[in-house]
Amino acid sequence: MSLAQLMVVLDATIVNIALPSAQQDLGMTDAGRHWVITAYALAFGGLLLVGGRVCGALGYRRSFAIGLVGFALASALGGAANNASTLFVARAAQGIFAALLAPAVLSLLILTFTDGRERGKAFGVFAGVGAGGAALGVVAGGLLTEYANWRWCLYINVPMAAIALIGLPIILRDRPSGTLRHIDIPGVLLSAAGLVSLVYGFTQAEPQGWDDPKVLALLIGGVVLLGLFVLVEAKSRHPLLPLHILVHRARGAAFVSVCVMFIAMFGFYLFVSYYTQTILGYSPVKAGMTLLVNAVSTTVGAMVIAGKMHRRVAPNILIAGSLLSSAAGMLILTQLEVDSSNVFLAYLTPSMILTGIGLGCLLAAATNMATVELNPAEAGVASAAYNMVQQVGAAFGTALLNSIATSVTTSYLKDHGNRPEAGGVGAVHGYTVALWVAFGILVGGALVVGLFSRGGQRTARSEAVLETSN
Numbered sequence: 001m002s003l004a005q006l007m008v009v010l011d012a013t014i015v016n017i018a019l020p021s022a023q024q025d026l027g028m029t030d031a032g033r034h035w036v037i038t039a040y041a042l043a044f045g046g047l048l049l050v051g052g053r054v055c056g057a058l059g060y061r062r063s064f065a066i067g068l069v070g071f072a073l074a075s076a077l078g079g080a081a082n083n084a085s086t087l088f089v090a091r092a093a094q095g096i097f098a099a100l101l102a103p104a105v106l107s108l109l110i111l112t113f114t115d116g117r118e119r120g121k122a123f124g125v126f127a128g129v130g131a132g133g134a135a136l137g138v139v140a141g142g143l144l145t146e147y148a149n150w151r152w153c154l155y156i157n158v159p160m161a162a163i164a165l166i167g168l169p170i171i172l173r174d175r176p177s178g179t180l181r182h183i184d185i186p187g188v189l190l191s192a193a194g195l196v197s198l199v200y201g202f203t204q205a206e207p208q209g210w211d212d213p214k215v216l217a218l219l220i221g222g223v224v225l226l227g228l229f230v231l232v233e234a235k236s237r238h239p240l241l242p243l244h245i246l247v248h249r250a251r252g253a254a255f256v257s258v259c260v261m262f263i264a265m266f267g268f269y270l271f272v273s274y275y276t277q278t279i280l281g282y283s284p285v286k287a288g289m290t291l292l293v294n295a296v297s298t299t300v301g302a303m304v305i306a307g308k309m310h311r312r313v314a315p316n317i318l319i320a321g322s323l324l325s326s327a328a329g330m331l332i333l334t335q336l337e338v339d340s341s342n343v344f345l346a347y348l349t350p351s352m353i354l355t356g357i358g359l360g361c362l363l364a365a366a367t368n369m370a371t372v373e374l375n376p377a378e379a380g381v382a383s384a385a386y387n388m389v390q391q392v393g394a395a396f397g398t399a400l401l402n403s404i405a406t407s408v409t410t411s412y413l414k415d416h417g418n419r420p421e422a423g424g425v426g427a428v429h430g431y432t433v434a435l436w437v438a439f440g441i442l443v444g445g446a447l448v449v450g451l452f453s454r455g456g457q458r459t460a461r462s463e464a465v466l467e468t469s470n
Contacts, residue, residue, distance in 0.1 A: 001105045001112075001171070002129040003164045004068060007157050008098045008105075009130050011040060011075075012394070013137030013269070015091075017284050018150035025150065028084045035088045038203050043095025044102075045391035046196035049241055050188050051099035052384025056377060057180045060107040061171055063380075067101025072161035079154035090154070099384075106383035110371045112172045120310035120368065127363035128302030132295040138273060139295070142288035177377040186232050187240035194225030195388065202395040206403045245374075245382050250315070253449050254369035255389045257319045260445030261362050262393030264326065264438040267401030268355060271431045272348070275336075279424060280343060290344070293352035294359075301360025310365070318365045320446040326358030327442035334432045334439065338424045397438075404437055405430035 015022070015036055023033045055063040071094055078090030106126075113122040144152040201218030208215050233239040245251065269291065276287040301322075309318055329351040336347055370386045371379070409430030413419075416426070 001064075001109055002126050003160060003167075004064065004101055005105050005126060005130045006133045006136075007071060007160050007164075008044075008102050009133030010137045010140065011094055011098070011157065012044075013133075014141040014144075014153045014156075015150075016273075017138060017141035017288065018145040018153045021145050021150040022087065026081065026084045026087060032084065034203065034207075035084075036091055038200065039088050039091040040095040040098075041199055041203065041391065041395060042196050043092045044098045045095075045199045045388060045395065046192045047096060047099035048103065048195070048384040048388040048391065049191045049381065051101075052103040052381040053183060053188075053240055054100060054180065055104045055107060055380035055384075056177045057183075059176045060104045060111065060174050060380065061168075063100050063104040064108060064171065065165065065168055067097050067104055068161045068164055070097035071101060072158045075154045075157035075161075079151040094157075102387045103380045103383035106367070106371070106386065107379035108171060108174075110374065110379050110383070111174060111376060117311075120364075121307055123368045124303045124307040124310075124364045127306070127367050128299040128360055131298045131302060131359050131363045136292075136295050138269065138291050139288035142284040146283075146285050174376070177380070182238040184232070184236050184238055184240040187229060187236060190225050190229035190232060191240060194222050194229055195392070196222075197225060198222030198392060199395045202392075202399040205399040206406065210403060241381055241385060242378065245378060245385060248373065250369045250372055251382070253316055253319065254366040255386065257323060257362060257445060257449050258366050258370075258386070259389045259393035260441055260448075261323065261326065261359060262390050263397030263400070264330065264442050265355065265359055266394040266397045267434060267438055268330065270398060270402060271333075271405065271434065272352075275428070275431055276348075279338060279428060290348060291352070293349055294356040297353045297356025298360040301357035302364040303360070305357060306361040306364035309361070310368075315365045315369050316449055319362050319369075320450045322358040322360075322362035322365070323442045323446035323449065324358070325361070326355045327439050327446070329354030329356075329358065330435050330439040330442065334435045336428060336432060338428045401434040401438055405434040408433045 019033060019036055022028070022036060023030075028036075058066070074090050074093035074097060078087050078094065081087040081090060109122060109126055113119040140156070141153050144150070144156065197218050199222075201215055201222055204212070204218065205215050210216075229241075230243065233241055233243055246255070272291060273287055276282040276290055277284065282290065306318065313321075332347055332351040332354070336343070340347065367386070371382060374382050407430075409426045412426035412429050
């Protein structure tokens with residue numbers, strides 16, 4: 001199950017470094033190349049809620065198998081693509097099957113591990129593998145592109161899916177917990193259109209500008225459509241997303257914390273990649289290897305630290321501390337200057353460790369909190385909502401922080417007469433300002449989540465009582 005989740009997370013970032021090679025090989029235009037990334041993000045983010053409902057109707061184990069096979073076939077098609085259009089279609093197909101696979105994986109995890117102690121360990125492993133996948137994607141993308149071919153960034157999913165399918169017989173068998181007979185068609189259309197509009201608006205905000213009429217129309221339209229979706233769900237007899245799933249106190253805190261963390265961290269990954277390559281002169285592979293420190297720290301945070309603290313600290317307190325740990329990592333990098341010395345050991349390494357531990361601990365705790373008090377029929381759609389929050393946060397964070405960095409750098413260069421020697425200083429200044437914003441977002445998120453601590457303590461006590469009675 002963790003291997004399947006790794007595939008889904010990996011493909012959100014693995015093609016980023018490979019994109020220049022793919023563009024040259026397939027003759028993509030500069031204006032159109034973003035669809036390699038955008039097609040996956042739109043299909044995945046836009047169809048997650050629908051995928052969660054379909055999982056319940058088909059059965060989570062069956063959906064797991066269908067998602068794996070479909071994802072592998074779409075990856076093979078993308079790797080064999082001989083033109084840009086085929087690659088775009090393949091990436092969209094990957095997103096469609098990922099929207100089925102991701103909620104199926106998390107739902108199976110919920111149903112399989114019901115004992116309190118085992119559940120904490122299982123979510124730690126799951127979160128560690130999934131969270132490390134974002135950083136690992138950059139590393140793998142660089143290695144495969146440099147030493148094999150960009151196509152292997154897609155082909156790699158075929159053997160991974162095959163290995164995961166070998167384990168299918170030992171996965172819990174379940175019965176369908178719902179039906180598509182009464183599926184909420186208005187909810188499906190409004191949620192898909194709203195999420196696609198938001199995610200696409202975020203992806204276009206940085207290159208086009210936040211005040212661009214098209215971007216504004218997409219973002220405002222997305223908010224309006226999702227607002228209508230909430231109204232429809234409140235009145236529907238068979239809602240696509242029952243609203244009590246969202247307003248549950250512990251689950252709400254988990255959703256907020258994950259969204260905040262992904263806003264900050266996806267911008268962080270982008271800046272580390274840019275800074276190490278453009279300022280420090282690292283190769284793509286070396287830049288990717290730098291992020292291995294973060295990936296390892298994330299795994300340690302999720303599987304070791306969060307696992308030990310699961311029974312001793314209230315979930316909301318652990319989440320708030322995780323956000324502050326990542327904020328401290330961001331704070332270290334805000335002190336960078338273009339001529340800073342010993343950057344890797346003095347700045348990058350401690351920053352990577354703190355942000356990685358924070359991300360790992362948060363995801364282990366938040367994944368557990370997001371799935372409390374769910375019946376089997378709701379597991380799929382709740383899992384889909386949890387993944388949806390991650391996707392929206394990642395898209396928004398990348399667009400927001402990248403646009404801040406770009407605008408600050410442009411303003412700096414303009415104030416200094418656009419002199420070439422000011423380029424490096426201006427770029428670093430843009431990065432640090434954006435990281436200050438990320439720092440503020442994380443601290444603000446920790447304060448908000450802290451307000452839910454009383455509810456989190458009740459949740460922790462309830463879990464302890466349940467485990468004792470078992």
